[in-house]
Amino acid sequence: MPYVGCFFENNKVKSALAGAVSVSALVCWQAWVDYRYYADLRDSIKRIAFLRETAGKLQENLVKVADMLRVLSDLQDSCLEEGKKECFAIKNIKKFLKRDSLVGENKKLEGLDKLLDNLNSDTFKNKSSAYSSGRLLVTHKLMNELKSEIVPLLQNIALLGGYRTIAQIVREHKNSRTKFCFVDFIDSETQEIKSPVINMENAWMPLVNEEKVVTNNFSFGVNCAARNAVVTGPNGGGKSTFMITAAFNVLLSKLGIAAADRAIMTDFEKIRISLRPSQDMASGLSSFMAEHKRVNEVKTDINSCNGNIFVLLDEPYKGTVDVESDIRVYEFGKYVAENCPNCVLLMATHLRRPIDLEAGTNGLFKNYQMGYVENGICDFERTFKVQDGPAIWWFDDASKRSRFIDWLCANEICT
Numbered sequence: 001m002p003y004v005g006c007f008f009e010n011n012k013v014k015s016a017l018a019g020a021v022s023v024s025a026l027v028c029w030q031a032w033v034d035y036r037y038y039a040d041l042r043d044s045i046k047r048i049a050f051l052r053e054t055a056g057k058l059q060e061n062l063v064k065v066a067d068m069l070r071v072l073s074d075l076q077d078s079c080l081e082e083g084k085k086e087c088f089a090i091k092n093i094k095k096f097l098k099r100d101s102l103v104g105e106n107k108k109l110e111g112l113d114k115l116l117d118n119l120n121s122d123t124f125k126n127k128s129s130a131y132s133s134g135r136l137l138v139t140h141k142l143m144n145e146l147k148s149e150i151v152p153l154l155q156n157i158a159l160l161g162g163y164r165t166i167a168q169i170v171r172e173h174k175n176s177r178t179k180f181c182f183v184d185f186i187d188s189e190t191q192e193i194k195s196p197v198i199n200m201e202n203a204w205m206p207l208v209n210e211e212k213v214v215t216n217n218f219s220f221g222v223n224c225a226a227r228n229a230v231v232t233g234p235n236g237g238g239k240s241t242f243m244i245t246a247a248f249n250v251l252l253s254k255l256g257i258a259a260a261d262r263a264i265m266t267d268f269e270k271i272r273i274s275l276r277p278s279q280d281m282a283s284g285l286s287s288f289m290a291e292h293k294r295v296n297e298v299k300t301d302i303n304s305c306n307g308n309i310f311v312l313l314d315e316p317y318k319g320t321v322d323v324e325s326d327i328r329v330y331e332f333g334k335y336v337a338e339n340c341p342n343c344v345l346l347m348a349t350h351l352r353r354p355i356d357l358e359a360g361t362n363g364l365f366k367n368y369q370m371g372y373v374e375n376g377i378c379d380f381e382r383t384f385k386v387q388d389g390p391a392i393w394w395f396d397d398a399s400k401r402s403r404f405i406d407w408l409c410a411n412e413i414c415t
Contacts, residue, residue, distance in 0.1 A: 298313060
């Protein structure tokens with residue numbers, strides 16, 4: 001009997017344990033199910049928050065686009081005074097924003113019209129709303145599909161930004177010693193003037209510190225007759241800077257401005273700046289042959305240019321005896337003067353023969369030199385001002401030339 005009672009007691013324990021295990025399993029399962037529901041809900045909330053944040057950023061960017069279009073719409077009516085000539089950038093923007101011209105031409109333009117309508121709606125005037133998500137996504141889709149069609153608008157906006165920057169530069173220097181001005185262009189197609197013209201008052205080099213800038217006048221072509229120049233004298237006086245100032249301002253004229261008080265020019269199709277080359281070790285050319293190659297390349301550029309060309313040539317044919325260099329530089333200058341009426345050529349040289357180009361070309365060349373003042377024995381002052389006429393003292397006054405070189409060496413100024 002004791003054995004039977006023990007058996008029944010063991011069964012009760014087992015049943016109790018089994019029940020406890022079942023209850024525990026049920027509780028764990030319910031907890032797992034509850035956690036999964038919670039995890040799914042949490043992930044859904046995160047996704048909703050992410051999508052909401054993304055939609056907010058998307059709308060923020062599209063609002064900027066819409067604001068830009070509204071500003072452009074106002075700009076096209078008010079940016080120009082009545083009677084002023086309208087620039088082609090404004091015309092292109094007007095054409096883009098004109099709705100009637102977009103409808104019915106093709107599907108892309110119809111989509112573009114729809115895009116402009118959406119961007120002009122209240123959705124892109126206020127903060128993001130859950131009710132506007134449909135229009136937001138449609139507009140985003142249209143932007144992606146039609147972005148290539150919007151490129152011309154963006155290009156014209158960038159062009160207007162460039163115009164504004166240029167005008168701001170001119171305005172900021174209005175009361176400065178060194179000014180910028182808008183170039184008055186001479187249209188050689190509609191006027192009697194067929195040769196190139198450069199006329200600048202108090203021109204300067206913007207790459208030089210404004211406190212150290214020395215201004216110079218430039219007059220080449222038409223009323224000044226001479227459209228070419230030979231600048232003579234020693235190095236260290238500003239010959240190269242004088243010529244580069246002219247070249248830099250011709251380049252600036254492509255933006256419609258010049259670093260000068262006043263500028264009148266014809267348009268130049270090409271600008272060729274050729275400074276002194278060193279010995280070409282890679283191709284085995286000596287200094288003289290490198291110079292010969294350089295001058296021939298310049299001549300080819302001049303002959304192949306149909307429009308006006310500006311050429312800056314520094315120290316041509318350096319690297320052989322002066323007698324040979326003299327002849328070759330003179331012949332090159334005479335060729336350009338007589339055969340290339342579309343060219344403005346500025347040459348700097350230490351040679352004497354090129355100064356005869358003024359007489360040998362009936363005034364198509366003019367001689368210039370950089371100013372120096374001798375204050376005492378071996379005491380020179382460079383004015384950096386260009387002067388008419390050749391630097392005769394550099395060729396004929398051996399004593400002064402020697403004093404000048406001594407002064408250069410004493411002051412460690414590169415020759």
